[in-house]
Amino acid sequence: MSFFRYGLIWAACLQMLDPVYSPKVHVKPGKDVTLPCQGHNPIELLKWTKQDLYMYVFFHRDNRSYEIYQNLSFRGRVQLRDPEMKDGDVSIIIRNVTINDTGRYECSTAEKNIGTTPKLNHIVDLKVDSDGNPRTEGDKNENLTVGLAVVAGLIVVALGSLLIFKTWPRKYFHLSSAKKSGDQQDV
Template structure:
């Protein structure tokens, strides 16, 4: 039974991972990409890091600490092209806008926020993380569609694939639960 339960746990974990999803954003070269991210409304943001994991050793997409941004920590390819949507970060909005995107900007962007607040006279430090998959391409767009909507029929082609995988994982999870229950019932009746 241990192996069967392990499989159920693996499929359940896959389901939770897929359900949490990775936000998809598609834009054309030359456009501005709005990478949305929010922290808590009532906390003081002490550190904000926008990064691309494959570029982190060479710098950040955007780096903010001690009430200011630091361009010297920024990856060379993003200098002069990235800014906060709201420089006051009101209501926890730490969204950045990348101007004049290029195909080479395609990738996963990670937003990491460190906040501090005071609760019951104690300083509380919290971290929040969010990821966005940015695709910069001319292909896959049809006339009349907007970058926000994705597909001309009002949906997102990536969302359709996501839904398929989610339904498939739910189905597999259901099968695994049924098989596990059936095996356990059979074993109990056999002894």
């Protein structure tokens, strides 16, 4: 039972280190921005979505982009960084960003011959700053939140390790004490 409990603690700690997320990307309005994502070749389906949108930011299937599935605000402004998607590079470039482009973007891909159910590959938070300032008060609060989460994770790991070392030696100690007392009776 204790092994299961410690396994859950380690799983929770590893969840915080999920490689799907990336740091926030900051850009000034009117500039172009690249949202990074890496898939696995051969790619049959690529979807870029934004959390608050109904339609896609970018949709690519069977070596062809489909603007008809794109949200109107992104049509003609989004393209693949590498149209051939060499080495699984499915990053996109959004041209002439606006404040309305601020938000969370998700990149999902499906590999050929494996199935067409897309798998989430990457999440990018984009911040378009109207004054061009890459750091805002909200970002400082987010950094504090991340810092506190890391500290909490380290505390959980420390407590888990303490529990392991506190309970394990006690069991071992009882076994060795019984062995010693048995040895003394023989004398």
